[in-house]
Amino acid sequence: MIKNTFRKMTKRKVLWNLIFQEVNDLVIKSMGIIIFISFFIGAVVTIQTALNLTNPLIPRELIGFAARQSIILEFAPTFVSVIMAGKVGSFITSSIGTMRVTEQIDALEVMGINSLNYLVFPKIIAMLFYPFAIAIAMFVGVGGAYLAGVYGGFLESGQFIQGLTDDFIPFHIFYAFFKTYIFAFLLATIPAYHGYYMKGGALEVGKASTTSFVWTSVVIIIANYIITQLLLS
Amino acid sequence: MIKVENLHKSFGETKVLKGISTTFEQGKTNLIIGQSGSGKTVFLKNLIGLFEPNEGNIFYDQQKYGDLTTSDRTELRKKIGMVFQGGALFDSMTVEENVMFPLKMFTKKSNAEMLKRVHEVLERVNLDQANHKFPAEISGGMQKRVSIARAIVNYPKFLFCDEPNSGLDPRTATVIDKLIQEITKENNITTVINTHDMNSVFEIGEKIIYLQDGILAWEGTKDEIHHSNNKDLSDFVYSSNLFRKVRQAYQKGL
Numbered sequence: 001m002i003k004n005t006f007r008k009m010t011k012r013k014v015l016w017n018l019i020f021q022e023v024n025d026l027v028i029k030s031m032g033i034i035i036f037i038s039f040f041i042g043a044v045v046t047i048q049t050a051l052n053l054t055n056p057l058i059p060r061e062l063i064g065f066a067a068r069q070s071i072i073l074e075f076a077p078t079f080v081s082v083i084m085a086g087k088v089g090s091f092i093t094s095s096i097g098t099m100r101v102t103e104q105i106d107a108l109e110v111m112g113i114n115s116l117n118y119l120v121f122p123k124i125i126a127m128l129f130y131p132f133a134i135a136i137a138m139f140v141g142v143g144g145a146y147l148a149g150v151y152g153g154f155l156e157s158g159q160f161i162q163g164l165t166d167d168f169i170p171f172h173i174f175y176a177f178f179k180t181y182i183f184a185f186l187l188a189t190i191p192a193y194h195g196y197y198m199k200g201g202a203l204e205v206g207k208a209s210t211t212s213f214v215w216t217s218v219v220i221i222i223a224n225y226i227i228t229q230l231l232l233s
Numbered sequence: 234m235i236k237v238e239n240l241h242k243s244f245g246e247t248k249v250l251k252g253i254s255t256t257f258e259q260g261k262t263n264l265i266i267g268q269s270g271s272g273k274t275v276f277l278k279n280l281i282g283l284f285e286p287n288e289g290n291i292f293y294d295q296q297k298y299g300d301l302t303t304s305d306r307t308e309l310r311k312k313i314g315m316v317f318q319g320g321a322l323f324d325s326m327t328v329e330e331n332v333m334f335p336l337k338m339f340t341k342k343s344n345a346e347m348l349k350r351v352h353e354v355l356e357r358v359n360l361d362q363a364n365h366k367f368p369a370e371i372s373g374g375m376q377k378r379v380s381i382a383r384a385i386v387n388y389p390k391f392l393f394c395d396e397p398n399s400g401l402d403p404r405t406a407t408v409i410d411k412l413i414q415e416i417t418k419e420n421n422i423t424t425v426i427n428t429h430d431m432n433s434v435f436e437i438g439e440k441i442i443y444l445q446d447g448i449l450a451w452e453g454t455k456d457e458i459h460h461s462n463n464k465d466l467s468d469f470v471y472s473s474n475l476f477r478k479v480r481q482a483y484q485k486g487l
Contacts, residue, residue: 008303008307010338011337011338014337014338098324099324102319102321102324103317103318103319103321104321104322104323104324106283106317106321107315107317107321107323109282109283110281110282110283110310110313110315110393111310111311111313111315111334111335111338111339112306112307112308112309112310112311112313112339113338
């Protein structure tokens with residue numbers, strides 16, 4: 001499927017319009033849920049860390065440090081991607097699956113259009129913008145952590161900022177965005193595969209969406225483990 | 234003209250098409266009829282290139298499909314118009330955008346030129362009031378007409394229709410049949426229609442082929458059907474009381 005997606009390209013002008021449309025559908029329209037989840041996850045991580053640090057010998061700055069590490073390394077790239085497997089993945093599978101069921105893909109093929117390039121390539125390119133959404137998720141998550149920590153009375157603003165900057169390793173940012181690009185590719189291709197090659201009717205479109213969500217999540221989790229093992233250990 | 238030679242198609246052990254040979258003539262409405270499961274749809278999908286035959290050849294105006302390169306096949310497909318059973322209109326596009334789609338993909342016309350051609354064909358199919366509506370907002374008959382407009386907008390040489398009037402009321406079905414026949418004559422294109430609507434057979438069937446269990450069991454014109462000795466064909470065509478009476482009237486010279 002991937003090989004055929006990059007063959008026999010669609011007319012450039014049409015392709016640009018499709019890419020802009022997909023950026024809007026897949027990334028921009030997901031920003032609301034990404035910001036909402038990130039803010040509250042950041043806040044909850046801070047509260048839980050604060051409540052578990054009962055030993056007075058452990059500095060309160062650790063709360064900011066723990067929030068930064070967990071948000072940048074895991075919650076923003078991985079947790080949000082699993083949520084996106086449900087939102088974006090289901091959208092991709094059901095929209096392509098419906099096109100399959102209603103013979104719209106056959107119509108493209110009969111016209112001499114490479115339907116895989118027309119349907120899947122713009123999604124892959126659009127998901128290159130997905131790391132920008134994750135960057136926003138990181139900022140919003142840290143913002144949620146700050147607000148919950150400082151205004152919840154768990155630590156001082158200065159302590160949080162101190163924890164946030166302590167032992168900062170720039171490679172962790174590279175690691176987070178590297179795996180985000182891998183997840184973006186998985187989020188575009190696995191649901192597209194399940195939609196494109198589905199057989200049957202409306203009921204099967206629903207089943208394909210569920211299957212695609214499960215598989216995308218599983219592959220993201222396994223890829224996360226492999227990338228972490230390779231880059232951080 | 235489309236010439237088919239000894240076409241075979243199997244799916245695993247199941248042989249669906251068993252050596253079909255026939256010719257579909259230019260400027261005529263050619264009909265494929267047969268019972269469900271007789272191989273009509275598989276035959277049509279071989280003709281439009283969605284399936285590759287296991288054996289046999291298809292010639293489009295002397296061009297042997299099997300010998301064409303990938304780019305030649307793409308060029309040939311630009312000359313093909315297809316009306317799908319359910320319309321197969323793109324849900325996310327308006328009527329106007331659906332019809333304009335082949336022009337956008339394959340021509341270098343300006344937007345104004347494309348719009349002019351789109352309005353021409355929409356007017357031809359008597360549908361110039363729904364340009365900005367989406368497929369879900371128009372009736373089944375209108376969707377079929379949009380589908381016909383999209384199929385003919387880029388001046389095709391071959392037009393294929395898969396059960397174009399299924400799910401339509403008899404009056405709209407007749408309108409669609411007549412429209413396809415008129416467009417075939419006006420543009421001198423080779424039209425192949427897959428149908429099991431006997432009204433279509435007697436209205437527009439200039440050449441009819443009857444498939445039975447993947448074999449071409451009979452071919453002829455709509456008038457020749459009345460004189461056919463093929464029992465299966467007669468059982469199929471005259472299964473309704475109305476058409477039995479039509480045959481009796483025809484044989485009595487009424």
